[in-house]
Structures are given as C-alpha cells and as structure tokens.
Amino acid sequence: MEAAASSVKDGGDLRDTELRLGLPGTEAPEKPAAPSTRGSKRALQEDDDMESRANSRPLEADSGEAPAAKAQIVGWPPIRSYRRNSFPPRKVESEAEAEAEAEAAGLYVKVSMDGAPYLRKIDLKVYKGYKELREAMDNMFKCFTQGEVSRKEGCSSGSESAITYEDKDGDLMLVGDVPWEMFISSCRRLRIMKGCEVRGLRTRQYS
Amino acid sequence: MVRGFGWAAAFPDEVWEHVFSFLAADADRNAVALVCRAWHRIERRSRRRVFVGNCYAVAPAAAVRRFPEVRAAAIKGKPHFADFNLVPTDWGGGAEAWVEAMAEGWPHLEELRLKRMVVSDDCLELIARSFKNFGVLSLVSCDGFSTAGLAAIAANCRSSPVHTSVGLEVAILVSVASEGVNELSLVYLLLSSADIPYLRNLRELDLHENEVEDNCLNWISHFPESFTSLVSLNIACLEGDVNTSVLECLISRCPNLKTLRLNHAMPLEKLVSLLQRAPQLVDVGTSKFSADHHPELFSKLESTFAGFKHLKSLSGIWEAGPTYLPAIYSVCESLTSLNLCYATIQSPELLKFVSRCKNLQRLWVMDLIEDNGLIAVAASCKLLQELRVFPSDPYGVAPPISLTEHGLVAISAGCLMLHSVLYFCRQMTNAALLTIANNRPNLTCFRLCIIEPHTPDYISQEPLDAGFSAIVESCKDLRRLSLSGLLTDRVFKSIGASANRLEMLSVAFAGDSDAGLHYILSGCKNLRKLEIRDCPFGDKALLDNASKLETMRSLWMSSCSVTLGACRQLALKMPRLNVEVIDERRGRPLESWPDDFPVEKLYIYRTVAGPRSDTPPCVWTV
Numbered sequence: 001m002e003a004a005a006s007s008v009k010d011g012g013d014l015r016d017t018e019l020r021l022g023l024p025g026t027e028a029p030e031k032p033a034a035p036s037t038r039g040s041k042r043a044l045q046e047d048d049d050m051e052s053r054a055n056s057r058p059l060e061a062d063s064g065e066a067p068a069a070k071a072q073i074v075g076w077p078p079i080r081s082y083r084r085n086s087f088p089p090r091k092v093e094s095e096a097e098a099e100a101e102a103e104a105a106g107l108y109v110k111v112s113m114d115g116a117p118y119l120r121k122i123d124l125k126v127y128k129g130y131k132e133l134r135e136a137m138d139n140m141f142k143c144f145t146q147g148e149v150s151r152k153e154g155c156s157s158g159s160e161s162a163i164t165y166e167d168k169d170g171d172l173m174l175v176g177d178v179p180w181e182m183f184i185s186s187c188r189r190l191r192i193m194k195g196c197e198v199r200g201l202r203t204r205q206y207s
Numbered sequence: 208m209v210r211g212f213g214w215a216a217a218f219p220d221e222v223w224e225h226v227f228s229f230l231a232a233d234a235d236r237n238a239v240a241l242v243c244r245a246w247h248r249i250e251r252r253s254r255r256r257v258f259v260g261n262c263y264a265v266a267p268a269a270a271v272r273r274f275p276e277v278r279a280a281a282i283k284g285k286p287h288f289a290d291f292n293l294v295p296t297d298w299g300g301g302a303e304a305w306v307e308a309m310a311e312g313w314p315h316l317e318e319l320r321l322k323r324m325v326v327s328d329d330c331l332e333l334i335a336r337s338f339k340n341f342g343v344l345s346l347v348s349c350d351g352f353s354t355a356g357l358a359a360i361a362a363n364c365r366s367s368p369v370h371t372s373v374g375l376e377v378a379i380l381v382s383v384a385s386e387g388v389n390e391l392s393l394v395y396l397l398l399s400s401a402d403i404p405y406l407r408n409l410r411e412l413d414l415h416e417n418e419v420e421d422n423c424l425n426w427i428s429h430f431p432e433s434f435t436s437l438v439s440l441n442i443a444c445l446e447g448d449v450n451t452s453v454l455e456c457l458i459s460r461c462p463n464l465k466t467l468r469l470n471h472a473m474p475l476e477k478l479v480s481l482l483q484r485a486p487q488l489v490d491v492g493t494s495k496f497s498a499d500h501h502p503e504l505f506s507k508l509e510s511t512f513a514g515f516k517h518l519k520s521l522s523g524i525w526e527a528g529p530t531y532l533p534a535i536y537s538v539c540e541s542l543t544s545l546n547l548c549y550a551t552i553q554s555p556e557l558l559k560f561v562s563r564c565k566n567l568q569r570l571w572v573m574d575l576i577e578d579n580g581l582i583a584v585a586a587s588c589k590l591l592q593e594l595r596v597f598p599s600d601p602y603g604v605a606p607p608i609s610l611t612e613h614g615l616v617a618i619s620a621g622c623l624m625l626h627s628v629l630y631f632c633r634q635m636t637n638a639a640l641l642t643i644a645n646n647r648p649n650l651t652c653f654r655l656c657i658i659e660p661h662t663p664d665y666i667s668q669e670p671l672d673a674g675f676s677a678i679v680e681s682c683k684d685l686r687r688l689s690l691s692g693l694l695t696d697r698v699f700k701s702i703g704a705s706a707n708r709l710e711m712l713s714v715a716f717a718g719d720s721d722a723g724l725h726y727i728l729s730g731c732k733n734l735r736k737l738e739i740r741d742c743p744f745g746d747k748a749l750l751d752n753a754s755k756l757e758t759m760r761s762l763w764m765s766s767c768s769v770t771l772g773a774c775r776q777l778a779l780k781m782p783r784l785n786v787e788v789i790d791e792r793r794g795r796p797l798e799s800w801p802d803d804f805p806v807e808k809l810y811i812y813r814t815v816a817g818p819r820s821d822t823p824p825c826v827w828t829v
Contacts, residue, residue: 075291076715076742077601077631077658078689080348115757 107184111137112162113192116144124184130176137163141192162195224253233258252276259283259305260735260760262324262787263425267305273313278317278451279343279618280309284324286763286810287713288738293765293808295791297823302326302350304821307332310337318343328356335363339541341437345413353420354447361429362438364409387567409438410463428453432460439466443492443523446470451477459484468492471525477505486514495524496550500530508534510679522546522571529556539563543590546571548597554580562587569594574610574631580616585621593627594618598658601631612639620647627652634665635692640674644681653678654689660716660741663693670694676701679709699723703730721748728752736789738763753780761812769809771829772802777811778829786811786829797827 107124120140129131163175167186174189175183220650227250232234240250258281258474259265284300302324309316315336334344344360346352427449437457442449451473458464464485473494482491498504512518512535520612521535521542527550541730543562547557548571559569560582564576567588576584596610619626621643626752627648635657644650664671671692679685679702686708690698694717702709703726708731717723724744727737728751739760745768756762756777771788778786788797790809818828 072602073660073741075288075293077598077656078291078713078715079598079601079631081292094504174499 106149109187109189111140111190112194113141113144114194116141122190124187129180130183133175134163137190137192161192162192165190165195212566220249227253231256252742255279257281259813261812262302262305263302263816263819264812266816267308268312269816270556271308275312276315277313278315279317279320280318281320281322282311282324283322283574284349285762286738287323287736288740288763288765289323290414293740295789295823295825298789298826299819299821299823300324301821302330302349306330306333306337307328308335314338315340317341317574318345320345322347323349323350325351326356327351328353329494330354331361335359339563340408343411343413343821344409345411345415346417347413347415348417352417354423354426354445354530357419358411358423358426358822360409361426362431364430364434370415393804408436409434410436411443411466412437413439413442413577414444417444417637417768419445420510424448425450425453430457434585435460436463437461438463439490441463441466441468441492442470443468444470446472448472451481455481455484462487464488466490466520468522469821471495471523474498475508475531476504479504479511481668482511483507483514486511487517488515489517490520490544490548490606491515491518491522494525496524496527496531498531505531505534508535518542520544520546520590524550526550527552529553530561530603536560536563536813540568544569548573548595551575558583563648564588565590567591569593571597572598572610573597575599576614577609578611578617579612581610582617582621585617588622590624591618591622592624594622594625595629596631597629598631600791601658603658603796607633615639616642616646619643624649626650629654629656629659629689631656632638634656634662635671636664636666637669637673637674637677638664638673640671641677644674644677647682648683649684651684652687653682653685654687654713655691656689657691660691661693662691670697672698672701676705684708687711690717691715695719696723696726699726703727706731708733710734712738713737714742716741718742718744721745724748728755734809735760736759739765739767741766743768746770750776750780751771756784756811757781757813759813761810763808763810764806765808769801769806770803771797771800771806774806774809774829775802783813783815785814786813788829789825790827791825797829 012196098188108121109118109124111122112119122133122136122140124133127136164172165175165183165187166189168188172191178186225237225245227239230239233256236250236254251273252275255272255277256450257270257274257277259270259280259282262282262284269439282302282305283292284302285298287372287776288294289298289300300323302321309319309729310333314337317340319334319338319341320343326346331352332449334341339501360372424447434457438461448468449470449472458481465488466484467485468490469481469487469492471494475495475498478494482488510532515538517543518538521538521544524532524547527547532552534561534571540558541565543563545561546569547561550557550573552560552573553575554577557572557576561572561576561580562583563589564570566622567584568590570584570588570591571591572580572595577598581596584594596614599608600604610632612632615628615630615632616639625647630651633657647720663669664674675690675698679688685706686713687724688702688706688709690713696719699718699722702712706712709731710726712731712734714737721744723742724739725748727734728748735757736754739762742764744764749769750773774786774788778784787810788806789810790806
C-alpha cells in the first residue's frame with residue numbers, strides 16, 4: 001500500500017485511482033461496455049444481462065473460440081427488438097454458451113464508503129465467502145481510512161464501521177447474516193457505514 | 208368549349224359525392240380536391256378514410272377540421288428505424304393529441320389504426336368512451352399501454368341485437384305494432400334521438416408486435432356477456448397468461464369470428480380446446496406449439512385442425528418441435544399465408560411441412576429452412592408472392608447454417624409470382640443478384656440484409672454494386688429497396704437513374720462520398736422515405752438537394768457526416784421542413800454548439816404544422 005500512497009503523493013501515476021473492474025493490484029482485462037441502447041422494456045432483467053454478456057463476450061478474443069469476435073453494433077442486424085427479445089436463440093448450443101457466459105461474466109456491485117470521494121465496483125463471484133470479501137474491501141478502501149474495518153461476521157467491539165448491503169427489495173441489511181450464496185443472489189450494492197449510524201445498527205443487532 | 212368550371216355546379220353535390228365514392232386512393236382524391244373550389248368542398252366533406260403517414264406532418268385539429276366525415280383513420284408515428292432501437296424511447300409519437308382531436312371532431316369514427324406510436328392507457332380509455340360506432344382498433348408496434356387499458360376497451364364493448372339502426376327500428380316497430388300508434392311513435396322518437404353512449408360493434412382488435420405492460424391479468428373478462436360481434440382478435444404480442452375459460456366463452460358467443468391469434472403463453476392442450484369451438488376460423492395464430500408427446504393430445508390437435516374447413520392463414524407456432532407439426536398437415540393444402548418466423552423447427556421437418564402447402568402466397572420463415580428447404584419451396588409453392596427469411600442467429604453465436612444466396616436464386620426461378628422479398632443471409636454474389644433480377648423483373652419489394660456490414664461478393668471480392676444495379680434496372684416497379692453488403696457510390700448512381708418507382712430506400716454501411724447521397728436525392732422521382740445509417744454522406748448533398756426533401760415524407764440519417772451548420776442552413780432555407788437533431792448525450796443546448804459540430808442522428812420531415820411542441824430533451828428542432 002506504500003506504492004498506493006506514494007503514487008497518490010506523486011500525482012503522476014493515477015492508475016490506483018482509476019475506476020477499474022477488479023481489485024487494485026490486479027490487471028483485470030478491459031471489458032467493453034454492452035451496447036448502450038436496450039430499447040425494449042419487455043426484456044426481463046436476466047435476458048438483458050445475458051444478451052449484454054453475449055454482446056460483450058466476443059471481444060475477449062483470447063478465449064480462442066470460433067466464430068471470430070465481432071463488436072456488436074447498435075440496431076444491427078435490423079431485426080425488431082420484439083423479435084430479438086421474445087425469440088429464444090437456437091436452444092441446444094446457445095443455452096450451454098449462455099450458461100458459460102453467466103459463469104464467466106461476474107456479478108459486479110457498487111461499493112461505497114461513507115466519506116470516500118468515489119465508489120468502487122467489485123465482482124462478488126470472485127470471493128468464496130465473507131472473510132475474503134471483507135479483506136478485499138479493506139484493501140480497496142485502506143487509503144481512505146485510518147482505523148480498522150470490522151473483521152468478523154457482525155461488528156467487533158473496537159471498530160466504528162460496518163459493511164452493509166442493499167438487497168433486492170431495497171432494504172439496508174447487515175452483511176454476514178445469511179449464507180454466502182443467498183447473499184450473492186440478493187445483494188445489489190454494498191456500503192461501508194461509519195460513525196453513529198453503525199452504533200445504531202449494532203444496538204439493533206444485539207437487542 | 209367549357210367556360211371556367213361552371214359545369215361543376217350543373218350537378219348537385221350528391222352526384223359528385225357519389226362519383227367520388229369510387230375513388231379509393233388518397234392520391235386520386237387529393238387530385239380531385241385541386242380541380243376547383245366546389246370539388247374541394249365536396250371532396251373534403253365526403254372523404255371517409257384518412258391516412259397520416261407522419262403524425263407530425265399536420266396538426267390533428269387541422270386534419271379533423273378539413274375532413275369532418277371521416278370514418279377510418281390510420282396514423283404513423285416514429286421513424287422506421289425506431290424498430291431497431293436507433294430512436295430514443297422518449298422521441299415522441301404520442302397519440303394523445305390525435306385521439307383528443309378525433310374524440311372531439313370525429314365522434315362517428317369507426318376504425319383507428321396506429322403504428323409506432325406511444326399510446327397510453329388514458330388514450331385507450333378515451334377511445335373506449337368517445338366513439339359510438341367503433342368497430343376496428345389496430346395497434347401495430349406501439350408502446351406505452353398496459354392490459355388495464357385493454358380492459359377499458361373491452362369493458363366498453365356492446366353489441367346491438369340487430370346490427371343497423373334501421374334494423375333496430377324495424378324490430379321495435381314490429382313488437383309494438385299491436386300497442387297502438389302513440390306508443391309506436393314514442394318509442395321511435397326515443398330511439399332516434401336517444402344518445403346511446405356505448406352502442407358499438409367492436410369487430411376487430413388487432414395488437415401486433417406491441418410492447419404491452421401486463422398489469423391486468425383478466426382483461427379479457429371485461430368483455431360483457433352481451434358482446435358477440437367480434438370478427439378478429441389478435442393478442443399474439445401479449446406476454447402474460449390469458450384466462451382460457453373466459454376466452455373460450457368469448458369465442459363461443461362470437462359466431463362471426465374469423466381471425467384468432469393467440470399469444471405464446473397458452474399451453475397446447477388449452478389451445479386445442481379453444482380452437483375446437485371455432486371451426487369457422489380463417490386465420491389462426493397458435494400459441495406455444497411444443498409439449499411432451501401425448502398421443503391423445505396429438506389426435507385432438509389433429510382432429511381440431513382437420514375441422515378447419517376454411518383456414519387460409521396460420522401463424523404463431525412458437526418453439527415448434529417436430530412432434531406436433533405433423534398433426535396439422537391437413538390444413539397445408541388450403542393455406543395461403545404461413546408465418547413460421549418464430550418456429551425453431553429444423554430443416555427436414557420444416558421442409559416436409561412447407562412443401563405440402565401448394566397454395567401458399569405468403570411465407571415467413573426462419574433461415575433454419577436452409578437452401579434445401581427453399582429449393583423445395585420453389586418446386587412446390589408455385590403461387591408464392593411474398594417471402595421473408597429471418598435470421599435465427601443474428602449475432603453469429605451458434606454454428607452457421609446452410610442458407611446462402613442459392614436459396615433465394617432458386618425461389619426467384621421457381622416462383623413466377625414472387626414480388627416481395629425480405630432475406631437475411633451471410634453471403635451474396637453479384638451473379639446471384641443478376642440472376643434474381645433477370646428471373647423476377649416483377650419484384651416490387653426487395654430487402655436484402657447481409658448480416659455482416661461491408662461484405663463483398665464472396666467469390667469475386669468485388670462490391671455488390673453490379674448486383675443491386677441489376678435489380679433496380681430490371682425491376683421497373685420496385686417500390687421498396689434495402690441495401691446491404693459492400694457498396695460504393697456506383698450503386699447509388701444506378702438507383703438514382705433507374706429506380707423511378709422507388710418509394711422507400713434503406714441504406715446502411717454503404718457508399719464512399721457525398722456523391723452517393725446526391726445521386727439518390729437528385730434522382731428517384733417518387734422517393735418518399737429515405738433512411739440512412741453509417742454512411743459517409745454529408746452536408747453538400749443535403750444542401751444541394753434541399754428542395755427534394757419537401758417532396759418526401761421523411762429522411763433519417765444517423766452516424767453519417769452531417770454537421771450542425773448544414774442543418775441550420777437547411778432549416779433556414781426550407782421553412783416547411785422540421786429538421787430534428789437528436790443527441791442523447793444531453794450536453795449544452797443546441798444554440799451553443801458550433802457549426803462544425805457533428806450531428807449524430809438527424810430526422811427531417813415535411814410538415815405544415817411547424818415545429819412540434821413535444822420534443823424531449825434529446826431532440827432539437829433546428
């Protein structure tokens with residue numbers, strides 16, 4: 001982390017402050033954005049994600065898979081969005097591929113920390129459990145905090161911050177209560193809370 | 208020798224009205240209206256059908272005022288490229304202004320057809336309340352409404368026991384004849400002067416490829432028990448389940464039902480029991496056509512379809528597997544229209560099915576039919592007029608299938624009446640296009656989409672200029688053309704010179720320079736709609752041909768080389784054009800951008816209504 005500190009001081013190398021997909025210190029491959037216009041409101045969330053993954057996947061050319069990678073062009077080929085969404089792609093091949101893509105693509109959620117000037121994004125699928133998640137978040141936000149982030153499930157006594165998340169229903173939940181798989185499927189964004197709000201949470205948890 | 212047009216007054220207006228009633232085409236009626244004031248007056252009062260190709264070309268109130276006796280209206284909103292997500296969703300095309308004006312000025316409206324418009328539930332409710340004798344509602348490629356809006360339409364449907372008001376009077380006369388004259392005249396008075404609010408006869412509800420929000424599951428049950436006049440129901444675009452038993456009741460009590468197109472969600476067994484109640488159907492759109500094999504279901508399906516003595520048109524067949532398709536072989540012979548464009552059946556089964564359809568005039572199918580299938584179609588379906596082949600794998604994710612230019616060539620050779628083609632494929636040659644052009648000079652619509660942009664002739668590696676030139680030179684009646692593949696300015700020279708009947712041209716990833724656009728705009732006398740994307744066409748051609756744009760309905764250009772300065776000049780020069788610059792980045796307002804600012808998307812259309820007042824933040828009328 002000295003490297004990080006010095007690079008911030010230098011002001012020259014801004015790579016550590018660069019918003020990238022992945023942890024600082026890793027060289028994650030650049031993933032191109034999915035085509036911007038997804039006009040159809042009828043697409044289910046999953047279909048949309050699958051399509052955008054299908055769209056972005058071909059550009060990772062080093063996977064070495066045929067057919068040759070091509071960038072997706074908005075609105076091309078000229079087929080109705082109705083047809084594109086409602087028609088299931090040729091099942092046998094595409095299902096397996098879609099699943100593989102779903103595996104490969106990752107589950108990125110935003111991570112905010114109270115008081116930090118910008119947010120980060122992490123891939124929840126990379127971690128095997130809560131411990132790894134906390135360690136990763138420690139590293140990510142170390143440059144912003146002097147003190148410790150809580151280590152265990154629940155809050156440790158000395159710390160003044162807690163990791164919370166927003167679930168599918170929009171509720172703010174404390175990280176660590178539910179099994180990891182359930183957490184991954186319902187977590188929409190993460191938030192590291194600090195200060196008095198945390199005390200309030202802790203009180204609720206132990207009451 | 209006739210002095211002026213005084214002879215027009217020699218006949219009473221009704222005579223001219225009767226004469227004009229034989230003129231169906233708008234162009235003819237427009238011509239008639241220009242002859243003299245008397246004819247103008249008579250024509251406008253007698254016009255019953257109005258078609259508005261661009262909802263912003265004229266103010267709704269003006270249209271309603273000019274033609275006060277309209278019974279059928281058709282209105283189109285968004286530009287065609289909205290179908291491919293190129294137009295921002297909030298661009299416009301809202302139907303309220305029109306529906307409000309029509310509710311006010313055309314209370315006797317019977318038919319309303321909207322395409323690519325944003326129709327809200329409030330609009331639907333207004334339609335439901337406002338037109339006493341409403342018969343036909345058709346919404347194509349629209350959005351903005353939900354099944355709650357449909358419930359409002361359904362709820363307001365009534366059917367009179369006899370279908371004409373005269374009939375109604377007769378019925379009452381007969382029944383009260385014995386009661387005496389006073390009673391009779393009282394009843395007659397009541398009937399003729401009464402404002403019967405919901406006396407309507409909805410015959411046709413056509414929902415084609417709309418985006419409908421599903422928030423009212425039982426909307427079909429809002430059709431009252433007394434409603435029996437349905438002739439055509441198309442709900443294929445609805446996502447949600449429809450209550451089958453309610454639908455069954457509806458179908459059973461509508462003896463005139465001829466068209467029934469269901470949606471994907473209904474299971475096959477329910478579909479069968481539904482269709483059994485309506486053996487008189489002429490046009491059927493099935494739901495999901497796959498299920499586990501049950502011999503009983505198979506034979507029920509078979510007997511149901513065997514019962515269709517008048518079936519001409521078949522569609523739906525979503526996700527069809529080979530299992531159940533043979534059950535409906537019995538209808539193949541009588542079919543004139545077959546839409547299998549959602550059926551994922553592979554070639555052998557598809558071939559078996561389609562080659563039995565000897566009387567087919569229209570075939571829409573997936574490219575899973577492959578060249579072999581099309582060769583079989585060419586041999587069996589000698590009456591084929593329209594062919595559309597859709598891509599099963601538009602993004603090239605799955606292994607490629609064997610559909611090439613050979614299939615289209617075979618069709619062009621075997622089907623002498625073929626005049627309309629939409630064909631998605633991955634390869635083409637100039638030779639094939641030349642052959643097609645020579646085989647089928649009667650083509651009126653030729654839309655070829657080679658999926659990969661800039662694809663040359665795969666044998667010679669040449670651009671496809673020669674091929675498309677052959678098409679426009681040979682097919683003198685060509686009205687619609689879509690280009691694709693590698694194309695230089697040369698093809699546009701041919702099009703400009705030869706495509707005299709061309710009304711709509713779609714261009715993508717083609718051309719070398721402004722000359723291309725100039726050829727088109729300076730030729731193509733009958734061009735109405737031009738849509739261009741990703742071509743190196745810029746300011747000069749546009750400005751040099753400014754006056755041409757007023758002879759056209761609209762021009763769309765996106766990802767070309769037009770600058771804001773040219774748009775400003777154009778707008779200044781042509782006050783009866785709306786020059787809309789669309790930019791979704793939403794930075795500073797238009798006024799602050801310099802002249803050399805590149806325009807991302809441009810939509811220009813002629814209008815007598817001036818700039819529109821409902822532009823969203825991403826659209827500026829220059």
